[in-house]
Amino acid sequence: MNAADAGVGAQFVIRVEEPFTRERIAAYAHASGDMSQIHFDEEFARASGLDGIIAHGVFVLSVMVETVLAQFGPGAEAPVVDVRFGRAFPAGDHLLIQAEVTAAEEEPGRRAATVTLVGLAEGDRDGRPCVQGEVRVVIPA
Amino acid sequence: MSSLREVIAELREEIGVESPPHVVEVDASAVDAFVDAVGTPPRHDGAGARMVPPTFATRLIAYHRPELYQRLGFVGLVHTGEKITSYRPLQVGDAVSWTWRIDDITERAARDGTALWFVTMRYAFTDPHASRAVMDVDRTFAIRDRA
Numbered sequence: 001m002n003a004a005d006a007g008v009g010a011q012f013v014i015r016v017e018e019p020f021t022r023e024r025i026a027a028y029a030h031a032s033g034d035m036s037q038i039h040f041d042e043e044f045a046r047a048s049g050l051d052g053i054i055a056h057g058v059f060v061l062s063v064m065v066e067t068v069l070a071q072f073g074p075g076a077e078a079p080v081v082d083v084r085f086g087r088a089f090p091a092g093d094h095l096l097i098q099a100e101v102t103a104a105e106e107e108p109g110r111r112a113a114t115v116t117l118v119g120l121a122e123g124d125r126d127g128r129p130c131v132q133g134e135v136r137v138v139i140p141a
Numbered sequence: 142m143s144s145l146r147e148v149i150a151e152l153r154e155e156i157g158v159e160s161p162p163h164v165v166e167v168d169a170s171a172v173d174a175f176v177d178a179v180g181t182p183p184r185h186d187g188a189g190a191r192m193v194p195p196t197f198a199t200r201l202i203a204y205h206r207p208e209l210y211q212r213l214g215f216v217g218l219v220h221t222g223e224k225i226t227s228y229r230p231l232q233v234g235d236a237v238s239w240t241w242r243i244d245d246i247t248e249r250a251a252r253d254g255t256a257l258w259f260v261t262m263r264y265a266f267t268d269p270h271a272s273r274a275v276m277d278v279d280r281t282f283a284i285r286d287r288a
Contacts, residue, residue: 031178033203
């Protein structure tokens with residue numbers, strides 16, 4: 001499906017195939033420059049009140065934004081990304097992305113859509129969002 | 142060693158004070174490393190040019206004020222919100238300038254009664270040649286008192 005052709009109310013759920021392994025989290029830490037110990041030091045993470053190593057909120061957000069933009073086809077941009085971070089995303093889990101187009105506009109030379117986003121850790125039975133917010137998507141016509 | 146409340150009081154003095162500009166380059170190898178680490182396929186525009194993820198902006202402000210985070214302590218510090226507003230997309234090869242300021246600090250009581258501070262800060266990116274806004278990153282942290 002090309003989400004650019006979907007109207008207001010269109011919903012999609014995407015399960016990201018690659019889990020957020022410790023190796024991927026460590027690679028993201030190096031690539032992003034965010035070397036907080038909760039992302040690679042199990043003992044420190046537990047001492048911080050977590051159940052173990054967690055993924056960076058912006059790592060999860062980046063996967064969500066890039067995955068959703070890919071649904072809108074080549075050239076899609078996200079001029080506004082506005083989210084809150086909730087539950088920590090545990091290492092080893094899979095990401096589920098729930099998205100819904102809540103507004104759509106035609107503008108000269110381009111189309112725009114507002115998409116609400118929810119990011120969940122698949123293993124969280126309570127279904128508490130790790131990331132929640134919205135992204136404005138602009139697609140060249 | 143100063144208490145967390147004293148550190149917060151010092152930070153309140155900085156509210157609205159703009160940092161000096163930092164000039165950074167949107168380096169192709171750094172973008173490649175970031176996209177590889179994110180693990181999603183690279184995206185291209187209609188002309189085939191590589192697109193820079195909007196969240197790459199967070200890479201450009203990494204390592205900023207490490208002493209501040211050291212003083213706040215990482216235990217009890219939680220990243221609670223991020224808003225990235227792009228006035229134009231970042232492009233590989235861009236040289237952009239950013240400044241930083243604290244916009245607000247609010248205090249609330251956590252459920253257990255301990256103090257919880259929300260610190261909102263803005264990183265404002267401009268094109269240093271055209272003096273035009275490129276992007277704003279508004280970031281919020283919550284810090285729980287450990288006293």
